[in-house]
Amino acid sequence: xxxxxxxxxxxxxxxxxxxxxxxxxxxxxxxxxxxxxxxxxxxxxxxxxxxxxxxxxxxxxxxxxxxxxxxxxxxxxxxxxxxxxxxxxxxxxxxxxxxxxxxxxxxxxxxxxxxxxxxxxxxxxxxxxxxxxxxxxxxxxxxxxxxxxxxxxxxxxxxxxxxxxxxxxxxxxxxxxxxxxxxxxxxxxxxxxxxxxxxxxxxxxxxxxxxxxxxxxxxxxxxxxxxxxxxxxxxxxxxxxxxxxxxxxxxxxxxxxxxxxxxxxxxxxxxxxxxxxxxxxxxxxxxxxxxxxxxxxxxxxxxxxxxxxxxxxxxxxxxxxxxxxxxxxxxxxxxxxxxxxxxxxxxxxxxxxxxxxxxxxxxxxxxxxxxxxxxxxxxxxxxxxxxxxxxxxxxxxxxx
DNA sequence: AATCCACAGGAAGCCCGGGAAC
DNA sequence: GTTCCCGGGCTTCCTGTGGATT
Numbered sequence: 001x002x003x004x005x006x007x008x009x010x011x012x013x014x015x016x017x018x019x020x021x022x023x024x025x026x027x028x029x030x031x032x033x034x035x036x037x038x039x040x041x042x043x044x045x046x047x048x049x050x051x052x053x054x055x056x057x058x059x060x061x062x063x064x065x066x067x068x069x070x071x072x073x074x075x076x077x078x079x080x081x082x083x084x085x086x087x088x089x090x091x092x093x094x095x096x097x098x099x100x101x102x103x104x105x106x107x108x109x110x111x112x113x114x115x116x117x118x119x120x121x122x123x124x125x126x127x128x129x130x131x132x133x134x135x136x137x138x139x140x141x142x143x144x145x146x147x148x149x150x151x152x153x154x155x156x157x158x159x160x161x162x163x164x165x166x167x168x169x170x171x172x173x174x175x176x177x178x179x180x181x182x183x184x185x186x187x188x189x190x191x192x193x194x195x196x197x198x199x200x201x202x203x204x205x206x207x208x209x210x211x212x213x214x215x216x217x218x219x220x221x222x223x224x225x226x227x228x229x230x231x232x233x234x235x236x237x238x239x240x241x242x243x244x245x246x247x248x249x250x251x252x253x254x255x256x257x258x259x260x261x262x263x264x265x266x267x268x269x270x271x272x273x274x275x276x277x278x279x280x281x282x283x284x285x286x287x288x289x290x291x292x293x294x295x296x297x298x299x300x301x302x303x304x305x306x307x308x309x310x311x312x313x314x315x316x317x318x319x320x321x322x323x324x325x326x327x328x329x330x331x332x333x334x335x336x337x338x339x340x341x342x343x344x345x346x347x348x349x350x351x352x353x354x355x356x357x358x359x360x361x362x363x364x365x366x367x368x369x370x371x372x373x374x375x376x377x378x379x380x381x382x383x384x385x386x387x388x389x390x391x392x393x394x395x396x397x398x399x400x
Numbered sequence: 401a402a403t404c405c406a407c408a409g410g411a412a413g414c415c416c417g418g419g420a421a422c
Numbered sequence: 423g424t425t426c427c428c429g430g431g432c433t434t435c436c437t438g439t440g441g442a443t444t
Binding site: 292332354355356358359 | 431432433434435438439440441442443444
């Protein structure tokens, strides 16, 4: 049931598999496949489809598969070998890291840092071109790459073929943000987008099929209550058809049922799991917030706790200053705190909306979107905030 | 209709840490 | 090691504004 498991059958992705296979099949004929751009939201099976097709190709013609720390070798066939390289740009997010990783996969050793980038490129290039082969580079979350400005590597990679004598390179770029393509250098865009495959979100019925297929491998007959799978599917369908989410739900529900010694997984387990997944996410976000943001949250929490409604930025800021002083934390400007409030809003931890109170100015109206008890417990875990855990605000605050 | 509050939120620039280049 | 550059967090300064009140 875990994401790392990749099933042999991918329901409702036949069309995409077919299309990708059509593009990559030219490798069997000894030609260089077009570059491909793949778009789709998280949990729509992009990575699964691509590795599936890539593996099949390498099995057929021989070559190697690289992914993370793993390498898998297959015996050579009649045509040139295929090196299938999967990389996630979330970790490998600079030119240097990308190139050194590529060079490493091709058998070179490059230090983690220290060399000029063009030297690493040289290493990579010579290792690449020392024998006849096709290298398919999969760049997952490719949008992370140019977020940090350096998309020249994409440029070099997509037109490297004209400089190569023996080897050939195809690039498969994966993104879950379609707008990303607008920010791309036009030359890269046209070359990367020679072929495009779009992964539409799964609908509830398709999610049911996916779950059923996994369930047949992972669960004993009759261990699920009848409505369990449809419910998981329905919840996940609300989340832009994320199959990963559906599987998480089912897995957590099963774990819960097991812990309760329940004979079957019931819909209530699914419902509880859904709550838990959501709160876990919020807890994680709040825990990892910078102290200043936590302090801002704390301020809103205080104001609400003492019965204030329609909390404004100014009121929040005054409380914030008081709390920051009490806990010897640097006091930021109201301008900055205003931005922090907006960020917390974006994260869904609180709600803020700009409203006008006529003669009494314009401000954000702020209220928490997270249960108080909860919030306080998490915030009090932060040692830097311990001094204000039992702080009682002065009278004027309580009057509202 | 004019006023004016209490901010929103843009622009420019400072500081600092980290990584690349030399 | 040193220098350079970059981005993020932050401050300073600023202009803009919806609508109750005058």
